[in-house]
Amino acid sequence: MTDSILYSVLLLASLGVTAAMVLYVVSKKFYVYENPLIAEVEDLLPAANCAGCGSPGCKAFAEKLVGTDDISDLFCPVGGNDVMQLVSEALGKEVAEKNPTVAVVRCQGACDVRPKTSEFQGPRSCAISALIYSGETDCQYGCLGDGDCVAVCKFDAMYMDETTGLPVVITDKCTSCGMCVEACPRDIIEMRPKHKRDLKIYVGCLSEDKGGIARKACSVACIGCSKCLDICPKEAITMVNNLAYIDPEYCTLCRKCVPVCPTDSIIETNFPKKKVKKVEVDQGAEVKSVNLINNA
């Protein structure tokens, strides 16, 4: 009786010792060194795994940050400058400072201004529609309205407006990860600098058609008349292929181009309704009367 207890205890003990030895040897022999900095940097990153930085996830980005010597062209759009500053401190490397950006939808061809001329019965996906044909309206540049951008947004920062059939960006939630820009087959969504109080001025059209054709397809299309080009004091507007583009780098948000546009295709958001000249001075009082054209 005592023998059997003794044997089993000895057997189990020897098994345990052998296993422990094997585990010890293996763990020493096959030890993989991982830079502890990687885990540290990963903790600093927002853990959104959105791939907005170009790496497949936050861990991969952390490895890249630690592994590369010059990280000045790496940037986490979700975390922004704050996170990059922390990363810089942790790694002791220089990081570039970038102005925060936000996604804007450069099409205002809602159902009432851009009539449908055909009907598509296939699957509702922009990528498929764009592959097959130019969309249900006569504009081959505008929004297809099937919501691929909304589907890829991981931050719930976009939704489809049911009355206009166009996607809307919720500026506060947008992290400018760039997924929607990639998903859009028409390149309608652009990352533009984020100004205080979400002030934005941009051309809400991408039509490269000549004036008459563009206007016929959509009444708020840019017809390439160049009026905005002439009035802009900062030469921020360029006209390529019958399409105006406001370069955010030079635009000072003076709003002179907005009233001269004959088709209202230049969009201004969140500016005070009245054209008060002292916008900059009188900040606190004017915030309440913002014009919520394109903002939720």
Next chain:
Amino acid sequence: MLKTFPKGGIHPPENKLTSSKPIQRLPVPKVVYVPIAQHIGIPAEIIVDRKDKVEIGQVIAKSGGFVSSNIHSPVAGTVTKLDMIVDSTGYKKQCIVIRTDAKNASNFVETEYPLKKEIALEPQKILQRISDYGIVGLGGATFPSHVKLNIKADKKIDCLIINGVECEPYLTADHRLMLEKAEEILMGIQILMYALNVPRAIIGIENNKRDAIETFKKLILQEPKIQVAALQVKYPQGGEKQLVRALLKREVPKNGLPLDVGVIVHNVGTIFAIYQAVQHNKPLIERVVTVTGKKMGNASNFWVKIGTPIKDLITEVGGMPEGTRKIVNGGPMMGKALKNTDVPVTKGTSGILVISEDEASRGETKPCIRCGECVTVCPMGLEPHLLMNLSEKGMFENAGHEDILTCIECGSCSYVCPSHRPLLDYIRFGKSIVKKLDVSKN
């Protein structure tokens, strides 16, 4: 037992409404719109300018590379503009717009060429002419013909197949051409056999065109090298790979061409165009188009100049019937719906099909019930339901492993699906992405 391909296939209602209507000549349009990308490959380069006077058959756009083709003026007239014109998909494409000269008699006098039997040119010159005269595959894919005929020294061609299958419902353009121009087609076959030194040729015709089969059978009595084969009526028998399998029991490798198994396949329309180019110096400036539809009173077949707006064709057969819902460029299976009717006829337009309300709508998409119908009918032996799912979920690499690129887009799977799932839409989408991935890999 008639020959056919073994895997898959369907038999949609034939609806060949216009098979007894002789090919009429459409009046010369006042303005023609000639797109520079009418073929697969690199678009042609425009070599005329605004206000230039052009003659019938003059080259107006030069081939832009090897896989490209010349484009000739279909009318005599003046180039009014070089502009972007909406094509059948709704996107704007570069076009040459030519106003027909109403005084130039060459526009209106139609010479009936007598049958010319002597082949005056040397083989090399024949191939050169096919390339110069803008001949492309007229079956629908518009693959430049000279590329197909450019055979490398290590490949040996032992059979020329003439595709007179026309398996698409409704279309009768090839059928009528075979009936009316049988001798010319036969001559065209002999020209190609001479130029390529091919020992035999087979004309494949589906058994629903008995009259065409009989016509050719009578004509080939003196031609021991040419055979006529009647084929079982089954879609998509007109596909190159299916036809080679049906006639010769040779399997074209999955990423290969019929050339790899010693075969060249040409459509009867192409053969006729080759005949005209070689024997009568006539470039490819017109083609046969079937204009049809159940409600079209005067549905018929027409000789149409390339560049004629499609609305002219519809006006010619009595205008758009009431309740028209969809106009298809091509046949009902592989054709593409048009966005508007200003689109010109191109080298690839084999038919215009006008569909009314009750036939045009797709059914409501329901979940897949795993019946396996799509797998049964797929002529390429693929699993359409799987490819659709992979494309829908963005698993393109897996779709590539499942040979999504071998899909010939015949649409049989979408046709039979009892749940009306948009199989082909997703497969086409998947193909486009897989192609891009493959390009980036290499």
